[in-house]
Amino acid sequence: MHRILLSLSALLLSLLITSCNSESNDESNNNYPIKKVTEGIYYHQGVHQDPSEQNIGAVANVGFIIGERCVAVIDSGGSYLEGTYLRQAIKVKTDLPVCYVINTHVHPDHIFGNAAFKEDSPEFVGHEKLPAAMAARQDFFARVFKETLGAAYEGTEFISATRTVSVDKPVTLNLGNRLLTVTAYTTSHTDHDITVLDNKTKTLWTGDLLFMERIPVLDGSLSGWLSTMEQLKTLDLNYVVPGHGTASSDLWQQGFENQIRYFTTLRDEIRVIINDMGTIDEASQQVGITEQNSWELFPQYHRRNVTASFVQLEWE
Amino acid sequence: MFNRIISLLAACLALAFITAPASAATPTEPLWPTLKYLYFGDKADSIREDATDLLVLEAPKRAEDAAIVPMTIKSLVPQTADKYIKNIHFIIDNNPEPYSANFHLSADLGLVDITTRMRIDQYTYVRVIAEMNDGSLHMVSRFVKASGGCSAPAGKDAAAALARLGKMQIRMRTPTIGEPVTAQVIVSHPNYNGLQYDQETRRYIREHRVTNIAISYNDKPLISVDTGISVSEDPSIRFTFTPTEAGVLKADVKDSKDQHFTQQKEIM
Numbered sequence: 001m002h003r004i005l006l007s008l009s010a011l012l013l014s015l016l017i018t019s020c021n022s023e024s025n026d027e028s029n030n031n032y033p034i035k036k037v038t039e040g041i042y043y044h045q046g047v048h049q050d051p052s053e054q055n056i057g058a059v060a061n062v063g064f065i066i067g068e069r070c071v072a073v074i075d076s077g078g079s080y081l082e083g084t085y086l087r088q089a090i091k092v093k094t095d096l097p098v099c100y101v102i103n104t105h106v107h108p109d110h111i112f113g114n115a116a117f118k119e120d121s122p123e124f125v126g127h128e129k130l131p132a133a134m135a136a137r138q139d140f141f142a143r144v145f146k147e148t149l150g151a152a153y154e155g156t157e158f159i160s161a162t163r164t165v166s167v168d169k170p171v172t173l174n175l176g177n178r179l180l181t182v183t184a185y186t187t188s189h190t191d192h193d194i195t196v197l198d199n200k201t202k203t204l205w206t207g208d209l210l211f212m213e214r215i216p217v218l219d220g221s222l223s224g225w226l227s228t229m230e231q232l233k234t235l236d237l238n239y240v241v242p243g244h245g246t247a248s249s250d251l252w253q254q255g256f257e258n259q260i261r262y263f264t265t266l267r268d269e270i271r272v273i274i275n276d277m278g279t280i281d282e283a284s285q286q287v288g289i290t291e292q293n294s295w296e297l298f299p300q301y302h303r304r305n306v307t308a309s310f311v312q313l314e315w316e
Numbered sequence: 317m318f319n320r321i322i323s324l325l326a327a328c329l330a331l332a333f334i335t336a337p338a339s340a341a342t343p344t345e346p347l348w349p350t351l352k353y354l355y356f357g358d359k360a361d362s363i364r365e366d367a368t369d370l371l372v373l374e375a376p377k378r379a380e381d382a383a384i385v386p387m388t389i390k391s392l393v394p395q396t397a398d399k400y401i402k403n404i405h406f407i408i409d410n411n412p413e414p415y416s417a418n419f420h421l422s423a424d425l426g427l428v429d430i431t432t433r434m435r436i437d438q439y440t441y442v443r444v445i446a447e448m449n450d451g452s453l454h455m456v457s458r459f460v461k462a463s464g465g466c467s468a469p470a471g472k473d474a475a476a477a478l479a480r481l482g483k484m485q486i487r488m489r490t491p492t493i494g495e496p497v498t499a500q501v502i503v504s505h506p507n508y509n510g511l512q513y514d515q516e517t518r519r520y521i522r523e524h525r526v527t528n529i530a531i532s533y534n535d536k537p538l539i540s541v542d543t544g545i546s547v548s549e550d551p552s553i554r555f556t557f558t559p560t561e562a563g564v565l566k567a568d569v570k571d572s573k574d575q576h577f578t579q580q581k582e583i584m
């Protein structure tokens with residue numbers, strides 16, 4: 001009797017599980033939630049963690065904009081696997097083809113999903129300096145991330161931009177009654193950042209020019225990024241999708257202010273140390289202490305930001 | 317000549333690693349047992365390891381920014397005319413070219429206290445081998461963990477680095493004659509290691525790097541560094557010396573395109 005009950009309940013349980021599974025497969029991947037920003041604009045919010053096999057590298061914000069003719073993907077994911085999840089998520093929302101995959105910059109969490117869209121034959125869009133940045137880093141990224149991401153890395157390819165955007169020459173992409181403006185910047189977060197503006201809804205995808213909640217990482221120019229932020233924070237926008245953290249209509253200006261405060265603090269405190277013949281080591285122990293409770297992942301990236309800033313400020 | 321051979325051998329070794337299929341993963345076999353014969357030949361077995369009574373190597377536990385990892389070498393025994401460190405060989409085991417620098421030092425330097433900045437490709441042992449004026453070899457080493465995530469040992473702004481190429485600084489606090497003073501020599505140089513890519517020409521940029529930084533006081537050499545490709549962009553040498561009389565501190569930099577850059581500072 002006991003046995004029968006047990007196997008019956010096991011059967012029920014497995015039925016329950018399969019039905020849940022099949023239901024979720026029809027709709028979307030429960031492990032990969034997609035949020036709507038506004039009409040026709042969706043994103044998956046990355047977790048505030050370092051990339052790992054468990055989180056499949058899905059640490060950055062990635063998403064898509066649907067026009068009447070086709071779809072633009074903005075950043076493809078932190079692994080081939082994430083790219084396939086994102087592609088599935090698009091298929092749930094629309095039957096239209098993907099015509100553009102836009103990479104905001106070279107960092108692995110933004111480009112590693114590119115290969116998942118190969119069969120759609122999209123144009124890959126990026127900054128004019130993206131191909132050079134990718135060529136310089138790809139061996140290093142491949143070696144490191146093969147280990148970091150394990151199985152999620154399988155299938156990842158370095159696919160560079162087939163269409164590039166130059167500084168001061170924004171490019172317009174038409175998704176069918178929906179125009180996107182892609183703008184390239186001088187060295188800021190990296191030396192090849194771009195933003196994507198959806199003119200219809202005044203939604204700006206900033207790439208990593210804006211980090212919300214998570215500590216920003218400097219892989220470009222401290223002074224350059226500060227002036228780019230001053231310019232972006234005054235834009236007239238309805239929605240902003242940052243490279244990391246929450247998309248919003250009302251939090252993003254404060255997000256820029258927080259980043260400006262962080263980097264200004266670093267700059268001012270490092271200048272004092274440099275003028276006193278101090279070292280990178282001293283700076284990374286002393287600088288920016290007031291910021292430590294303001295950011296996620298502060299211990300992982302703050303010293304690195306201090307180091308990168310220090311060697312730039314030596315040449316002021 | 318010795319240096320020529322060393323860099324040639326190192327290049328061969330690096331090539332062997334790049335072409336080997338296993339190069340994708342971090343090396344699992346320790347390289348030092350092989351490297352020491354490559355760089356020191358017959359004398360390899362005479363290297364005194366853990367020479368912590370003579371030398372200190374300071375390096376961060378983790379390379380925060382893989383492109384700029386500060387490393388400091390200090391001697392615990394003063395340089396004298398009778399007994400001094402003649403060369404310090406700087407080796408980063410797991411970098412593409414492990415032999416990273418050779419510091420030729422003068423007996424006039426007093427205590428050795430030198431900081432430089434290196435690129436670190438992956439987790440690795442970093443080691444310095446002091447070669448005394450009597451030819452004996454003494455080593456200390458440190459383990460450095462790789463930086464996480466997207467920190468590549470590539471330059472951040474190649475265009476900016478190139479625009480400033482050759483600019484130099486000698487920085488120091490106001491020195492007092494007869495007392496040790498810390499000075500820093502920096503030269504702006506992209507220090508391309510031949511792995512960077514030029515978008516315009518769609519080709520790899522030929523290696524263009526600093527090959528030597530020579531620092532002298534009143535024309536007497538203090539430090540001369542033969543630099544390899546592990547040295548960071550905008551190479552920096554920070555050191556301590558004691559000016560015993562008024563004079564001129566001078567730094568001369570040579571690069572692989574045979575360009576020369578120089579800067580000097582008067583001490584009164």
Ligand SMILES: [Zn+2]
Binds near residue numbers: 105107189208
């Ligand atoms: Zn980034």
